[in-house]
Amino acid sequence: MSGLKNQLSNIFTMDKVLPVIINGILIISVVICAMVILNLINEKRMRDKLHGKTTKKKAEDVFLNRVSLFKRFYQNLEFFLIEKGKEGLLDIYYYGFLGVNACILIGFIVVKQYFLAIVIPLFLLYIANKIIKMLAVDLMEQIEEQLPSAIDHIIRVSSKYGDMKSIIYETARSCDNPLREILENISRKMISGDAETVLLQFGEEYDNVWINSLVFTLISYMEDASKTTTIENLRHLRNILEKENRLKKSRVTDAKYSVAINYFIAVLASGAGLLNIVLNPKGREFFFSSFLGLICFLLGYGAVLGTIMLNIKMTRVKKSK
Incomplete structure (x- = not known):
């Protein structure tokens, strides 16, 4: 009996058990990170497919990669x-x-x-x-967040002024940057140019569904739509945009718990890997003296970086296309 105890005590020493524990934690963390990343990638592909989004390689992107x-x-x-x-x-x-x-x-x-x-x-x-x-900070995210308030100001100002230049200028005074600066620039262009053309250029420049909706509503008012109909359309647009903004923020809030868990796993995996390399000579030899160990090292920390980047995407409010 005493011989068995001695054998077990020789086998389960701290020098032998600690590397096994650290390696086990590292492997489990890497597997969990990989599963989380694959799940997030799959969800993103499903959302992109649902919204009909495609990715295109632009020539300027290739150029920037060489800078x-x-x-x-x-x-x-x-x-x-x-x-x-x-x-x-x-x-x-x-x-x-x-x-x-x-x-x-x-x-x-x-x-x-x-x-x-x-x-x-x-x-x-x-x-x-x-x-x-x-x-x-994304410019379009800021603009979409400020648009409902700007539409309210347009509705209020339109009861006092009839020309579009004055409506845009007075609305700009009530807004915060960056929307204030954008609207002030539009009102200055309207002094020397055609208001409808300036609005169309504004819509083309930002190419956003909410901005284009606002632009065409204002243009219809300038052409033949009644003020009552225009105000109703503006209020409807504001309500839809407010609802969309609330949904975006709620999605980010709902994702915070998962993001916190993912960050914890990433930190745990990084810490376990670093301890294994620093404190365990056999682990250091495995990671940097064998092909399999090198692959495990690169994939493990690559999974950690991928988790961090996907977490950042999950906590950002998506802008509308």
Whole structure:
């Protein structure tokens, strides 16, 4: 009996059990992340198919991919921090990220993975650019959020003024940016140009279903529609847009619980993988000295980055096409 206990105590030592536990946590986390990502991708494809959306590769997108990643990262980070009112932290974030990338490069050189020492930092820079763009404030999201209030102002102002230039100008004074600046620009163009043409150009520039609906309602008023009919149409448009905005926000709110769980899993997977590499020599040897281990390492952290990006998409209000 004592011999069996001694054998078990020799087998289940901390040095042998800890790597197994960490590897198990890492594998389970990677599998869960992969399942979450596949589920989200499938849901997105179903939504896109339902709405008839297709993706097209634009020539300018191909050109942008050839521009310096570092320059684009700095510019995108600068614009993002200006939007957040934290432009003073630009150098800290920029050089901090470059410092982390430099540590990753040195780490891969230490474990003699020279190819990954070049590819991984550049890939992380590319992903950072994508994430910053996803986090940036979307102009159309802001406009759609402000449109119901602007339509209310148009209805109120139209009872005092008859010409479209004055209606747009007075409405602009009651709005916040960016819609205020847009409407002020439209009213200035109407001084020297035809109001109907200016409105059509406004609709073509932003190519949004709600803006186009507003434009054609105002044009119909300028042509032959009565003021009563126009006001009814504007109120109907405002009500639909308000309902749509509420639905978008509710979808984001409903997704927050799933997003929190996904972030927790991503952090757990990253932490378990890092501990396994730092504290477990056998784990470090497996990940960086074998083909299978290298594949597991890349897929694992790739799944974590994919989870983060999909979570950001889930928490953004979708603009209408």
